[in-house]
Amino acid sequence: MSILVTGAHGQLGGELCRMLGDRATGIDVDSLDLTDAPAATAIIRRLRPEAIINCAAYTHVDKAEMEPEKCRAVNVTAVEHLAEACGKLDCPLIQIGTDYVFGLPPATPRPWREDDPPRPQGVYARTKLEGERAAARCIKHLIVRTCGLYARAADRRASNFVRTMLRLGQERTEVRVVDDQRCTPTFVPHLAQAIIFLLNEAGSNVPWGTYHVTNGGETTWCEFAVEIFRMAGMKTVVRPIDSAEYGAPAPRPAYSVLDTEAYHRLGGPLMPDWKAALAEYFTKP
Ligand SMILES: NC(=O)c1ccc[n+]([C@@H]2O[C@H](COP(=O)([O-])OP(=O)(O)OC[C@H]3O[C@@H](n4cnc5c(N)ncnc54)[C@H](OP(=O)(O)O)[C@@H]3O)[C@@H](O)[C@H]2O)c1
Numbered sequence: 001m002s003i004l005v006t007g008a009h010g011q012l013g014g015e016l017c018r019m020l021g022d023r024a025t026g027i028d029v030d031s032l033d034l035t036d037a038p039a040a041t042a043i044i045r046r047l048r049p050e051a052i053i054n055c056a057a058y059t060h061v062d063k064a065e066m067e068p069e070k071c072r073a074v075n076v077t078a079v080e081h082l083a084e085a086c087g088k089l090d091c092p093l094i095q096i097g098t099d100y101v102f103g104l105p106p107a108t109p110r111p112w113r114e115d116d117p118p119r120p121q122g123v124y125a126r127t128k129l130e131g132e133r134a135a136a137r138c139i140k141h142l143i144v145r146t147c148g149l150y151a152r153a154a155d156r157r158a159s160n161f162v163r164t165m166l167r168l169g170q171e172r173t174e175v176r177v178v179d180d181q182r183c184t185p186t187f188v189p190h191l192a193q194a195i196i197f198l199l200n201e202a203g204s205n206v207p208w209g210t211y212h213v214t215n216g217g218e219t220t221w222c223e224f225a226v227e228i229f230r231m232a233g234m235k236t237v238v239r240p241i242d243s244a245e246y247g248a249p250a251p252r253p254a255y256s257v258l259d260t261e262a263y264h265r266l267g268g269p270l271m272p273d274w275k276a277a278l279a280e281y282f283t284k285p
Contacts, residue, residue, distance in 0.1 A: 001049060002023055002049055002050060003053060003199070004024075004053070005025065005026045005052075006027055006028070008028045009028040010059075011149055011155065011188050013053075014026075014151065016196070019189075019192050025047060034056050034078035034081075035073040037078075049091055050091070050092075051202075052082060052086060052091060053195065053199070054093065054094065054096065054135070057074060057075055057131075058124070061124040062248055064122070064250060065122065065123050065249045066249075068123045072130075075127035075128055076127050076134055080137075083135050086140070087137065087139065090140070092199070092203070093141045094141070095131060095143050096145075097128060097210070098128045099112070099214075099253060099257075100121075100122070100124060100128060100256065101118035102116065102120075103120045103121030103125050104119040104121065106255060111212075111259035112212070113212070114210045121253070125251075132145075140202070140203060140208055141208055142199070142206070142208060142209070144198065145212050146186050147183050147184050147185070148185035148214075148224075149185075150162040150186070152189055152284070153282070153285040161221065162281060165236075166228065168236070173235075174237040175236060176246070177221050177225045178222060178243050180220070180243055181220060181254055182256070183219070183221070183257060184219070184258065185215065185278070187281060190215060190269070191214075194271060195213070198211060198268065206266055211263045213263050216273040216274060227278055232282065
């Protein structure tokens with residue numbers, strides 16, 4: 001029996017497959033399109049996995065506004081099928097959720113807790129919340145909400161903010177970055193370790209349910225960019241702008257810092273502060 005990791009070519013799925021080694025069977029859209037329900041059910045029945053970690057998702061936040069059905073098929077319908085198959089096989093389902101479910105600012109700014117009411121804005125955010133609800137139909141489920149993922153530097157396929165900044169920094173002397181969205185960038189290897197801990201302990205020391213897992217502290221994308229260039233030894237100037245000036249098609253949360261206390265109380269691997277995590281990106285490729 002192995003752990004089935006979907007989205008295995010993505011940032012998180014790839015890291016989980018590396019860390020789990022022989023314990024994992026990784027699949028991605030080239031071997032199984034999860035929106036093909038009969039094919040997905042057939043593979044799950046054949047493999048009879050010990051657990052499924054669903055890292056597959058439609059993650060193009062802006063493009064989702066133009067193709068909501070495609071986004072929904074991956075982020076909701078596919079999860080419904082996974083949950084149904086898992087329920088029938090009594091197989092745990094680990095679904096990856098997002099800080100974007102907290103789309104509107106809180107009344108008083110404090111990190112969001114797992115039971116705070118989500119108010120997603122935009123197609124991606126709404127479908128991810130629906131996907132969480134679909135996963136929760138499987139009794140043995142974990143929903144791991146996270147934020148601002150960046151894979152290790154050696155993952156050349158990864159598309160994320162750190163890689164984008166480093167590329168732009170090679171091309172330009174100045175970059176404009178939004179300074180009115182507070183979040184916690186999260187280094188994928190740290191998240192992957194936490195997920196493996198949760199999975200190993202699930203059902204005994206870790207109750208089924210939803211957990212927030214990010215690196216520690218909070219920042220803005222602008223401040224994050226400044227640190228990226230500083231640690232990379234680049235002289236690129238970062239000019240703060242607001243979200244309106246940036247003008248992305250999909251809305252982004254103004255405040256999406258997640259409270260990770262419930263996760264840490266379980267005794268899982270400590271999630272370092274975001275600056276320490278970024279330093280690891282540069283020192284441990
Ligand atoms: N990235 C972030 O900043 C962030 C923040 C919070 C939460 N999350 C959540 O964390 C999870 C992992 O994110 P990530 O950054 O690792 O995503 P990613 O790098 O975009 O990986 C997602 C993978 O899923 C695959 N996929 C898409 N449609 C599929 C389908 N129909 N069938 C099978 N596979 C399909 C993608 O293939 P293609 O590339 O070919 O489409 C891709 O390889 C997602 O659930 C995401 O919503 C991400």
